[in-house]
Amino acid sequence: MGRRGEHSKSEIEGMALDAAEKIIEAEGYPGLSARKVASAIGYTVGSLYFVFKNLDELVQRVNGRTLDQLYLTLEGSLSECQFPQQCLFALGSAYLDFATQHAHRWRMVFEHQPQSEGLPLEIHEEKVDLLFALVEGQLQLLVTQRSSEEIALAARALWSGVHGIAILAITRHLHTEGQQSVQQLTEHLIGHYLSGLSTLEPKAC
Amino acid sequence: MGRRGEHSKSEIEGMALDAAEKIIEAEGYPGLSARKVASAIGYTVGSLYFVFKNLDELVQRVNGRTLDQLYLTLEGSLSECQFPQQCLFALGSAYLDFATQHAHRWRMVFEHQPQSEGLPLEIHEEKVDLLFALVEGQLQLLVTQRSSEEIALAARALWSGVHGIAILAITRHLHTEGQQSVQQLTEHLIGHYLSGLSTLEPKAC
DNA sequence: TCTCCAATTAAACAGTGTTTAATAATAACG
DNA sequence: CGTTATTATTAAACACTGTTTAATTGGAGA
Numbered sequence: 001m002g003r004r005g006e007h008s009k010s011e012i013e014g015m016a017l018d019a020a021e022k023i024i025e026a027e028g029y030p031g032l033s034a035r036k037v038a039s040a041i042g043y044t045v046g047s048l049y050f051v052f053k054n055l056d057e058l059v060q061r062v063n064g065r066t067l068d069q070l071y072l073t074l075e076g077s078l079s080e081c082q083f084p085q086q087c088l089f090a091l092g093s094a095y096l097d098f099a100t101q102h103a104h105r106w107r108m109v110f111e112h113q114p115q116s117e118g119l120p121l122e123i124h125e126e127k128v129d130l131l132f133a134l135v136e137g138q139l140q141l142l143v144t145q146r147s148s149e150e151i152a153l154a155a156r157a158l159w160s161g162v163h164g165i166a167i168l169a170i171t172r173h174l175h176t177e178g179q180q181s182v183q184q185l186t187e188h189l190i191g192h193y194l195s196g197l198s199t200l201e202p203k204a205c
Numbered sequence: 206m207g208r209r210g211e212h213s214k215s216e217i218e219g220m221a222l223d224a225a226e227k228i229i230e231a232e233g234y235p236g237l238s239a240r241k242v243a244s245a246i247g248y249t250v251g252s253l254y255f256v257f258k259n260l261d262e263l264v265q266r267v268n269g270r271t272l273d274q275l276y277l278t279l280e281g282s283l284s285e286c287q288f289p290q291q292c293l294f295a296l297g298s299a300y301l302d303f304a305t306q307h308a309h310r311w312r313m314v315f316e317h318q319p320q321s322e323g324l325p326l327e328i329h330e331e332k333v334d335l336l337f338a339l340v341e342g343q344l345q346l347l348v349t350q351r352s353s354e355e356i357a358l359a360a361r362a363l364w365s366g367v368h369g370i371a372i373l374a375i376t377r378h379l380h381t382e383g384q385q386s387v388q389q390l391t392e393h394l395i396g397h398y399l400s401g402l403s404t405l406e407p408k409a410c
Numbered sequence: 411t412c413t414c415c416a417a418t419t420a421a422a423c424a425g426t427g428t429t430t431a432a433t434a435a436t437a438a439c440g
Numbered sequence: 441c442g443t444t445a446t447t448a449t450t451a452a453a454c455a456c457t458g459t460t461t462a463a464t465t466g467g468a469g470a
Binding site: 028029030107110111113115124125128129132153154156157158159160161162163164165167168171172173174175176181184185186188189191192193194195196197199200 | 233312318333334359361362369372377386389390391400402404
């Protein structure tokens with residue numbers, strides 16, 4: 001039926017991901033549906049299932065692209081800073097900006113729970129590790145003479161903190177006004193944590 | 206039809222909330238459905254809508270109870286500590302335990318996005334503020350001579366951090382092994398943050 | 411030109427949240 | 441005690457969901 005081969009399989013895939021992103025950005029994850037995506041790209045649900053195994057798989061693919069985009073954004077934020085502490089502030093600020101500007105898509109990365117347990121979670125762990133690596137790089141420059149395990153631990157502790165601020169701010173659980181004070185909160189956390197990191201003796205952690 | 210007045214309105218309400226909690230704890234939020242709750246308490250969907258306006262309202266009620274339970278747990282954890290820093294560690298540990306033991310219900314508190322925007326978010330802000338107050342109390346004891354605004358900011362920064370660790374740990378985005386190292390991560394964050402808090406001059410924040 | 415395969419669809423199934431009208435059981439009233 | 445209202449409860453419907461199925465159609469290869 002109609003227009004066979006008009007779009008290649010990977011073209012349809014890309015169109016579907018684009019459409020899904022738009023829907024999610026506009027209506028949030030609950031607003032996403034297979035038929036909506038299909039009709040947005042001028043196809044029927046069946047064609048979606050010809051390209052994706054599941055709707056879960058589609059969501060995971062969208063999440064993968066979101067993580068890629070987030071990585072590029074964070075990496076880009078490092079081009080406008082000099083000293084490690086400055087750069088960690090920049091990373092935090094960029095993370096918060098991205099989370100608020102693409103709130104729905106960003107939340108979906110961490111909130112979506114696939115029902116059919118497949119394998120693509122490993123891919124995500126890889127991409128999340130890349131994000132952590134950005135933080136580790138700056139911490140490495142800041143506190144020398146520390147094992148990579150300690151650096152990894154520190155990066156996860158600090159960045160979980162920034163992540164928590166972002167989530168609570170977006171879901172309006174912080175009960176603090178405006179975006180300015182959220183940035184303030186982030187700088188407060190990072191600043192005090194780093195101060196403690198350089199104060200406490202290296203062996204104590 | 207049948208057994209009219211066998212249970213009062215508030216009894217049915219309580220039964221429904223209990224049943225919903227069990228379902229969520231067992232299958233997660235996606236596993237919850239009106240018909241499941243109804244049949245679990247021996248009624249029909251219609252009776253649910255006679256008691257609750259929405260399924261959203263039922264979820265919000267469950268979330269309210271979860272927050273109450275969380276508060277009691279955290280408050281209880283304070284009975285086994287003496288010094289503020291010790292108590293903050295205890296609070297963090299208890300928060301993490303609760304989050305992992307009731308992962309599905311705890312996640313729902315922060316992840317559920319109601320479609321029909323009602324009013325009961327204010328209730329939640331109140332209960333969340335109560336949680337923050339527990340942290341503020343310990344910080345108050347730890348660092349004297351600081352305005353309540355500074356204490357409130359510090360409590361939110363620190364506890365967002367603990368919250369972030371809990372979320373990322375539960376959703377397995379931390380890529381760190383076992384629960385023991387998650388506790389380690391929390392103590393690391395709290396310890397270093399507090400160290401920085403007492404080091405940095407009071408006016409600098 | 412005929413065949414066969416791949417792409418696409420329409421239709422179905424079981425499930426969802428929510429609303430509706432019908433109904434049974436009780437309470438109120440004469 | 442009989443009748444009427446009211447109120448709790450249900451069954452059924454509606455529009456929607458994810459997913460599967462069988463049926464088609466278009467084009468490539470022989």
